[in-house]
Amino acid sequence: MQSFINLWYDTGIAHIEPGQIMMMLVAFGMLYLAIKKGFEPLLLLPIAVGTLLVNIPSAGMGWSTAEAAIRSGDAALLAQFRELFGLAADAAVHDILHAYHSAESLIYKKALALGSAAGYDSGMLYVFYNMTIASGVGPLLIFMGVGAMTDFGPLLANPKTLLLGAAAQFGIFGTVAGAVLLTDAGLMDFTVQQAAAIGIIGGADGPTSIFIASKLAPELLGAIAVAAYSYMALVPLIQPPIMKALTSEAERKIGMSQLRTVSKGEKIVFPVAVLVLVALLLPSAAPLLGMFCFGNLMKESGVVERLSDTAQNALINVVTIFLGLSVGYKMSSDAFLNGSTLAIIVLGLVAFMVGTATGVLMAKLMNKLSKDPINPLIGSAGVSAVPMAARVSNKVGLEANGQNFLLMHAMGPNVAGVIGSAVAAGVMISFFG
Numbered sequence: 001m002q003s004f005i006n007l008w009y010d011t012g013i014a015h016i017e018p019g020q021i022m023m024m025l026v027a028f029g030m031l032y033l034a035i036k037k038g039f040e041p042l043l044l045l046p047i048a049v050g051t052l053l054v055n056i057p058s059a060g061m062g063w064s065t066a067e068a069a070i071r072s073g074d075a076a077l078l079a080q081f082r083e084l085f086g087l088a089a090d091a092a093v094h095d096i097l098h099a100y101h102s103a104e105s106l107i108y109k110k111a112l113a114l115g116s117a118a119g120y121d122s123g124m125l126y127v128f129y130n131m132t133i134a135s136g137v138g139p140l141l142i143f144m145g146v147g148a149m150t151d152f153g154p155l156l157a158n159p160k161t162l163l164l165g166a167a168a169q170f171g172i173f174g175t176v177a178g179a180v181l182l183t184d185a186g187l188m189d190f191t192v193q194q195a196a197a198i199g200i201i202g203g204a205d206g207p208t209s210i211f212i213a214s215k216l217a218p219e220l221l222g223a224i225a226v227a228a229y230s231y232m233a234l235v236p237l238i239q240p241p242i243m244k245a246l247t248s249e250a251e252r253k254i255g256m257s258q259l260r261t262v263s264k265g266e267k268i269v270f271p272v273a274v275l276v277l278v279a280l281l282l283p284s285a286a287p288l289l290g291m292f293c294f295g296n297l298m299k300e301s302g303v304v305e306r307l308s309d310t311a312q313n314a315l316i317n318v319v320t321i322f323l324g325l326s327v328g329y330k331m332s333s334d335a336f337l338n339g340s341t342l343a344i345i346v347l348g349l350v351a352f353m354v355g356t357a358t359g360v361l362m363a364k365l366m367n368k369l370s371k372d373p374i375n376p377l378i379g380s381a382g383v384s385a386v387p388m389a390a391r392v393s394n395k396v397g398l399e400a401n402g403q404n405f406l407l408m409h410a411m412g413p414n415v416a417g418v419i420g421s422a423v424a425a426g427v428m429i430s431f432f433g
Contacts, residue, residue, distance in 0.1 A: 019333030020055040026331075027051035030226075039233035043206065043324045047226065050328015054125050061123040062329045065115030066108075068123070070096050077118055084110060125329035128322050133221070138323040139211035140291045143422075145316030146207070147295025148308050150386070150418070152270050154411040157259035160366060161378070161409075165416025167362035168382025169424045171202035171355025175347055176428075188343055193217055196428040198344050201228045202351025203421030204235065204385035210327065211288060212425050215433055222330035223341040227348040235388040238349075239356050239380050240396050246360045247376045252400035254367070254375040256409050267300040278423065284433065285426020292422060356380045359413065381410040384417035 030048035034041040054062040060071070069077050070093060082091050084107065085099035100111055132138030155161060179195035182188040190198065197217035200209050201224060209228035213221040231238065244252075271293035279286040298308040330336075363379025377397050381389040390410035397406040 016057045017333065019337050020057060022337060023051055023055040023331060023333045026336075027055070027328075033233075040206075040229045042320055043229050043327075044233075046321055046324025047229075047327045047331070050125060050325040051331040052328075053325075054329050054332050059123075061125045062129075062332055063123045064112055064126050065118075065120045065122050066100055066111035067097065067115070068120040069115035069118050070100065072120070074118070077114075080114060081111065084114065125325060129326040129329040132319070132322045132326045133210060133214045134218070136211065136214065136287065138319055138326065139207040139214075140287055141319045142207040142316060142323065143288050144291040144295035145311045145319070146386070146418070147271070147292035147297075148299045148311040150292075150296050150299075150415055151411070152267055152296065152300075152415055153262040154259060154408050155413075155415045156262045156266050156270060158409070158412050160370070160374075161412030162416045162419075163366065164359050164362055164379045164382040164413035165384075165418075165420040166382075167379070168355040168359035168413070168417050169203065169420045170358040171351040171353070171383075172199045172421070172424050174354050175199040175202055175351035178350070179347055190340070190343070191217075193432045194220055196432045197224055198347050199351055200224075200421070200425060200428065201231065201344075201348035202355045202383070203417065203424060204228065204232050204352055204355070204383040204389070205418065205421040206232060207323075208288065208384075208421045208425050210323070212428055215429055218330070219335065220340060220344060222327060222336050223344045224348070225327040226331070227345050231348060231352045232385045232388065235383075235385050236392050236395075238352065239389065239392050242353060242356050243360055243377055243380050243393075243396055246357060247364070249400060251364065251367070251376050252397060253404065254373050255401065255404055256373060256375055256378075256406065259408055264300070264302075268297065271296040271300070274419065278426070282423060282426045282430065284429040285423050288422040288425055289419065292418065352383065355383050359383065363413075375404070375406055375409070378406055378410040378413055381412075381414040382417045382420070384414070384421045386414050386418060387411065389417070390414040 027048045030044050030051070033039040034044035034048065053059070060068055063071065070081055073093070078093070078096065081096050082089060085096065085103065087095060087099055103111065176195045176199035179188060179190050179198060180192060183190050193216040197213045197220060200212045206225065206228045210221065210225050213224045275290055275293040278289045295311050298304050298311060359379035359382035360376050361379070363374055363376040367374040367376060375397060377393045381393045383389050390407055393410035394405065394407040397404040
């Protein structure tokens, strides 16, 4: 009989908690959205699987060597951890875990070394997270792949649209300020660093959101990543009502003249110029924009087609798998199921909506001041959800005027939005990092 009791306690079912069940349901919901609805399946599917794995009781998928050692219950080891963290001799396991998670860097590393010396290994997702996100490598490689798939032609053909990409970043900074004010008023509880990480969701740029969260607020990374990619998938639902509310039917019917042809030389010089200029003026943005421009230069130079093809396909696909699973690591029940998650989702939505609105309003202003007509609908593409936002601008334009093809015109601010969100990320790191 005792053998059956021991077998029962060795199962995950015996140790499962309500929060873990809820997170598994969240994971099933993400799987449904990814598979059935096609919402950002390339990332939502691995995030969902990572969420399932990290919430399996006692499997230790997200445990570090220290956490595995603490949870083992070894009395001698627990005594060493209590001494390391300066806890009382009778401190419970959950108190030791709390001290471990809130420990300073040096003590944290000593705890990892203690667990490793005792023969414990890190869980798979913990290793993936440190390899791809904590190191910063994953989002940077994604940016390189995105750069290799990007065409700066529409932006170079109409440089004024750079202003639309810049205007759409207002949602980021406005939300940061709003979160800080709400915290001061006692309605929320975010640090400035956390507010900055949440605000970047307004750029609708998943890799940038993950990069900033890993630097400024790693404890919020799971919720921020899911919110960012969810809003990217929901661009066709969120943006059109805002676009229509801020424009008249006559404005939506405005036709734009055909863009000029951009030379190969211009396309080669531009990423180099952007890289040098940004690196000199804002070094903290150099990693993101550096990899983005490097990927684009590989594509436009035409002399490293194998490297460009690898960056666009094989490499970005491999990194996406590990990145998604690593985000899932940050979606354990204790990290995700709290009041902050709902606040992040709401603030992220506000940031995205404000960014869309300011882009449209800037385009309306430019149309008033410019000799050449500018359809205000392309302003909404200033968020960096490439190419979804540009497609939405084109779709709404065609609904108003069946001959109004705005896709290439909207790609200008769309690409500018990628640059803008990377610059905004650099500003956040520079000020709050």
